[in-house]
Amino acid sequence: MRFAGTEAYVATDDLTLAVNASIQLQKPLLIKGEPGTGKTLLAEQVASSLGLKLIQWHIKSTTKAQQGLYEYDAVSRLRDSQLGDNRVFDINNYIKKGKLWEAFASEERVVLLIDEIDKADIEFPNDLLTELDKMEFFVYETGETIKTKHRPIVIITSNNEKDLPDAFLRRCFFHYIVFPDADTMKKIVGVHYPAIQQSLVKEALDIFFDLRKVPGLKKRPSTSELIDWLKLLMSDDMPEDVLRNRDTRSAIPPLHGALLKNEQDVHLLERLAFMSRRNS
Structure with missing residues (x-):
């Protein structure tokens, strides 16, 4: 067995x-x-x-x-x-x-x-x-x-x-x-969404892992939250370029409510976004 x-x-x-x-x-x-x-x-x-x-x-x-x-x-x-x-x-x-x-x-x-x-x-x-x-x-x-x-x-x-x-x-x-690396996470996403566009997966994973690296986050997004986020991004009423045309100066990803679960982390990313815009 x-x-x-x-x-x-x-x-x-x-x-x-x-x-x-x-x-x-x-x-x-x-x-x-x-x-x-x-x-x-x-x-x-x-x-x-x-x-x-x-x-x-x-x-x-x-x-x-x-x-x-x-x-x-x-x-x-x-x-x-x-x-x-x-x-x-x-x-x-x-x-x-x-x-x-x-x-x-x-x-x-x-x-x-x-x-x-x-x-x-x-x-x-x-x-x-x-x-x-x-x-x-x-x-x-x-x-x-x-x-x-x-x-x-x-x-x-x-x-x-x-x-x-x-x-x-x-x-x-x-x-x-151990938290999955990018390759393992890509396989996990494939299990949940076999027909998902690989370009979307690449964009989403880049944002997801960058977000997990932000110092000071009270709760880093998990695998299950990534799966929920991708489900939203794949839904029919979401624009296809929601990730591609995002503001790169902003630390806050689109539809961040699926990834961030408390106001402290949202405020932290808002401050980082403000500092990024001011320094640009």
Whole structure:
């Protein structure tokens, strides 16, 4: 069982090697990289390529590790007991299975995505150490141990918002997705827009990478934002020469709202444009 990329996802040799190494070692694959570099999409494409079901657990700041295992609704059981509901005699009626339980109990091997693990509390990764290592956990309310039937392929993503514990890192195979260079980005664009004019791609990529080089940007535009920007440039109601005839003295690209996501960066580029016009 080896991942070799897909027609819908441009995977570098290093990334392909990392995916297959984690599968061979049977260790979770920890993927880091800038937002918008395709970390979440990687899990979807690995599942698609290998013909496996994808189970996604999207982490929020309020997510607790226990939710990935199961949750016991004691309040509902107490209420039902007061109402004389016969469901109270089966405790399983009040246990909600989490994504890890779903992955462990699957009759077939699955891909388990734990998305943006760095959003959760710092103790979140530590609370899952044993479960991800031994691929089992104990349900105290029923006295049963849930063991994996087919060890899932676990892909964990992080935007590097906070450091992860060393004990957790030791149990993972790590890969950092380097931001694509111009040639790789051209291939990515080709996957999304096979019929796009190459002259437009060249103009857009030049502007895009120049924009990423501007010092002081709070948020540099990502791959996903480039794809959105190109979609606008390709739309029927946009003039064909919108890039060709742009003001070269201006640091602000046309339709910049698809690339820039906060007012600080817009103001920065406006100041650069003003200085450029004044010095010309």
